[in-house]
Amino acid sequence: MSFGSEWNHMYQETKHQKPNFTSAFGLLTHLEVDELRAYLNDDDKFENIVKDVKELKDIETEKEMVMASNRSLAEFNLSKEPHFNRRKQEIQHLSEEGEHIFNNIEAKSKELSQKGPNQSLETTLALLQTAAAEMEEESEELAKKFLGGSLDIDGFLEQFSTRRKIMHLRRVKADKMT
The missing domain is CATH 1.10.287 (Helix Hairpins)
Structure with missing residues (x-):
């Protein structure tokens, strides 16, 4: 499996998944109203509950993996840049050479037709x-x-x-x- 298809497979696999917050809600259902208010008023406590949700941890891990693979792909592409630029220059040189040869042939053909068309x-x-x-x-x-x-x-x-x-x-x- 190539690098690009691996990333695409991973993206398609998680694209339609929705987080299941039942584990987080399970903890909250056992709390008293005062404890729930304490979570609402304390952002750090609330963030800790959210961070502990397995699905969110999985999404964060997947995000890091995608970013790492994207960085790796970008580095790979950048490593090919000198080769790509050399080939691009070769093609440009060959194109100019071909155009020069074509112009010479065209000029000689014209000269030949003027010298002795009959x-x-x-x-x-x-x-x-x-x-x-x-x-x-x-x-x-x-x-x-x-x-x-x-x-x-x-x-x-x-x-x-x-x-x-x-x-x-x-x-x-x-x-x-x-």
Whole structure:
């Protein structure tokens, strides 16, 4: 049984009970009128009779138990406050991060739709494959010029390696798209 349900059970159990004052009245029924007046005129004596009633003692004990359990529950809740605050900050941070990511995606989506709203993936793939083929042809032309003697070795190596690198990158991108 959890702490809260235990308290609720205790409250429900005593909620409808009414004190039975017969034991207190039993003592008073045997007293003479003068003795009763003495109790009425002396608040301390009257309080002592009331305090001796078992039901009132039980209610007082129950009140103390409820207050102690309430204090215990409050202390338990307060002990959870640092953990709660850390989690709250984590959630806030993740929420801000998610909002930032969402805004980036939205901006990139908008940018993409403005750049090529009519260009399909197939068209992009075809253009990429064509550009790779053109780079390959250019690098082959450089090789022919070098073999023909119209291009020195330093110029050939620099231009050939650059064009081949671009050609291979475009082919890899085209392969990834298929």
